[in-house]
Amino acid sequence: MAMRDRHHQTDPMTEAIEYDVVVLGAGPVGENVADRVRAAGLSVAVVESELVGGECSYWACMPSKALLRPAIAHAEARRTAGLRDAVRGPLDARAVLAHRDEFTSQWKDDGQVEWLESTGARLYRGHGRLAGRKRVTVTGPDGDEQSLTARHAVAVCTGSRAVLPDLPGLPEARPWTSREATSSRRVPGRLVVVGGGVVGVEMATAWRALGAEVTLLIRGEGPLPRMEPFAGELVADALKEAGATVRTHVSVTAVERDGGTGPVTVVLSGGERVEADEVLFATGRAPRTDDAGLESVGLEPGSWLTVDDSCLVEGSDWLYAVGDVNHRALLTHQGKYQARIAGAAITARAQHVPLLDSGPWGAHAATADHAAVPQVVFTAPEVAAVGLTLAQAERAGHRVRAVDQDLGAVAGASLYADGYRGRARMVVDLDRNVLRGVTFVGPGVGELLHSATLAVVGEIPIDRLWHAVPSYPTISEVWLRLLETYCG
Structure with missing residues (x-):
């Protein structure tokens, strides 16, 4: 039985606006948590400091796959009788970038805001921070502060950010991260990609197909080290056949770019220097919890949040961490799966219903995080x-x-x-x-x-x-x- 809809209220003692649930982050994960608890009749506030739709919609899944789809289709067409001669020319880079821009809605979130508000959730624009038990402070774009209180739960769904290594000259060199790699308005003549994980090989594939001279630098034995060895081998072979340079067992010791303009030089261990127009570092992710107010509830700022299978933070009975921030599976579809689980658990606990379905593969247990995480790497x-x-x-x-x-x-x-x-x-x-x-x-x-x-x-x-x-x-x-x- 769903709970009766309870609209937000203002607490006269604290001047805080009260909701059943407060969600920090309006990416796909936060949107799904909000949608699930709202459908069950709970009131919900969602706080977002950037674009509603999050990293996936504007700087990750959607733009990267929009760049990759023409590259993959082109590669496959060249292996098909009757099409091979028809597609000998290069991709139309301008058309591909325009196609990418359409899938990001030109980096405008009007449609996503409309959908979120249609669920009955209340959107707060600004930076949200925990301010104690079940309390959130929102600092708006104009600097004004608003206090929110959650009757039942706060869900941290702030995602992750790219990590740059501590290398001499790197900040001044203005390196690309995954955000710049998926949103660049032009094709670099020469691109060095540092890192052989999913972002590294996907972006090497996309920008090579668009005409960039690509050099992929990998510290270990080959790309995709967390997958079966033959996967990385076949992807590396295909990148080489496409004209990319793939180098393994190399590490970067410094990056140089005079005055922050002009070509960038990547210095390798041993002193070798590789020059390019842009350098992309795809070397890992960190949780976006460094300024989330974790210290106000006894947690370490900037840390990954450890949760149980219902996404409840360990040691808490009200704080949830859903999606990338819990470091279980940094994938959009897996985060949305967790959001469905967490939404059901939040609702049950708000109704004071025991979580009887919390065993493996139950409605309140994100079991797939341990046993069955699916992933596609969109290379060719x-x-x-x-x-x-x-x-x-x-x-x-x-x-x-x-x-x-x-x-x-x-x-x-x-x-x-x-x-x-x-x-x-x-x-x-x-x-x-x-x-x-x-x-x-x-x-x-x-x-x-x-x-x-x-x-x-x-x-x-x-x-x-x-x-x-x-x-x-x-x-x-x-x-x-x-x-x-x-x-x-």
């Missing part, structure tokens, strides 16, 4: 993975076996693109006869991922997967080949 080829890699499963103590398949040998793949190259792996739990993880690498594999996610989340026995018949001729027939290999 794409990488799609869910659950544990072979190495992760072995470190966790599971008795597992990796089953591999050449994706290019599947009929649907050979029809998809000439010379299709890719690989698939499923990690089988030998004791339970279910899948612990699945990884696909190849053109178009992102659309295969949800089938793998269902298999992992549903813990579907291998014997039952035999009866899930893939359509012919599609790339999904790789499922049959994997099962045949496993069963011998």
Whole structure:
């Protein structure tokens, strides 16, 4: 039974405006928390210091994929009979950047504000900080302060920010982070990308396709170190074939740019110098909690917030941390999943209903954060993975076996693109006869991922997967080949 709608009230003793729930951050995670609790009849205030819609809408998921889609389509067309000669020319960079701008709504949030307000949530523009138990202070753009009080919960959904290493000359060199890489108005002639994670390889793919000379510098053995090793190998090979330079086992010791203008020089260990027009550092994320007032409730400013599976901060009965700030899975879709869980838990606790469904895979437990996080890397080829890699499963103590398949040998793949190259792996739990993880690498594999996610989340026995018949001729027939290999 949903709670009766309770509108915000002003507390005459404190002049604070009272709501059932106060949400800090109006990105996808904060929006979803607000929507869930509002649908249950709770009053909710949402505080946002930048654009409603957050990092994903304006500087991450949407603009990056808008840049990457033409690059991927172009690469795939060049591997398709009848199209190869028609697409020999370069991408129209101006058109691609305009396409990107459309997907960011020209960096205006009118549509997102309209949607948020249509839910009945109250939006406060300004910087929100905790000011003690269930209290938030909002400093508006004009410097005015407003106090808010939450009857039941405050949800910190402020996300994360790019981290720049402490290197000589770096601040003066005006480096790109993920924000500049996804919003640049021009194509740099030469771009150095430092870091081989998802942001690094995606932006190397996009800007190389748009005409930049790209050098990717990786400290370790190769890109995508948290995924199956073959994923990074295939992505690195494709970047090299596209004309990018990929260097491993290198580290940056300094960055120089005279007067903050002109070319930038990246100094490597050993003294080698690499010159470029721009340098992108894709070297990690930090929580946006450094000025969130955590110290007012006994927490460390700037820290990740440790939570239980309902996203309730450890040691608290009212403070929630949802999305990137809890460091469980820094992905938009995973943060929105947590928001659905947290919204249900906040509502239940506000109604004084015991969280009876808080066990694994229950309505109040973000279980997928531990066992079944899906992710697509939108490079050419794409990488799609869910659950544990072979190495992760072995470190966790599971008795597992990796089953591999050449994706290019599947009929649907050979029809998809000439010379299709890719690989698939499923990690089988030998004791339970279910899948612990699945990884696909190849053109178009992102659309295969949800089938793998269902298999992992549903813990579907291998014997039952035999009866899930893939359509012919599609790339999904790789499922049959994997099962045949496993069963011998």
